[in-house]
Structures are given as structure tokens and as C-alpha cells.
Amino acid sequence: MNGECYFCRGIVLAGEADDLVLDRHGDHRVYVHRECAEGHGLVDEPTDEEGVAVTCPECGVAETH
Numbered sequence: 001m002n003g004e005c006y007f008c009r010g011i012v013l014a015g016e017a018d019d020l021v022l023d024r025h026g027d028h029r030v031y032v033h034r035e036c037a038e039g040h041g042l043v044d045e046p047t048d049e050e051g052v053a054v055t056c057p058e059c060g061v062a063e064t065h
């Protein structure tokens with residue numbers, strides 16, 4: 001399932017490693033390019049192998065990817 005990036009309105013591909021889909025924390029789904037999220041300071045560097053913490057630009061809840 002694809003969508004538009006929250007920031008740049010470009011297409012986000014759910015299957016791409018560098019594209020992020022935030023959907024585990026609310027009734028909304030937010031698509032962002034990892035590059036765009038990083039540019040807005042929403043991505044925390046990983047502390048282990050679990051992935052990166054991404055803060056949802058809509059509700060402010062962090063999700064781990």
C-alpha cells in the first residue's frame with residue numbers, strides 16, 4: 001500500500017527500506033520518506049538492532065522501525 005509523503009508529497013512505497021509507514025499507534029496512517037523524516041528531526045538513531053525510532057509528525061508518538 002502506497003501513499004504520499006507527509007512532507008514532500010512524493011510517493012512513498014511501503015515495501016522500500018528507506019520509506020516509512022507509521023500506522024501502529026493510532027487511527028491514522030502517515031507516510032514519510034526516511035530522508036524527509038530525518039530532515040525534520042523525527043528519526044532517532046538506533047541503539048540496538050531493533051530499528052530506528054520515528055516520531056509521527058501528526059500525533060507525536062514514536063514508532064520503532
Ligand SMILES: [Zn+2]
Nearest residue numbers: 005008033036
Ligand atoms: Zn518525502
Ligand SMILES: [Zn+2]
Nearest residue numbers: 026056058059
Ligand atoms: Zn501518529
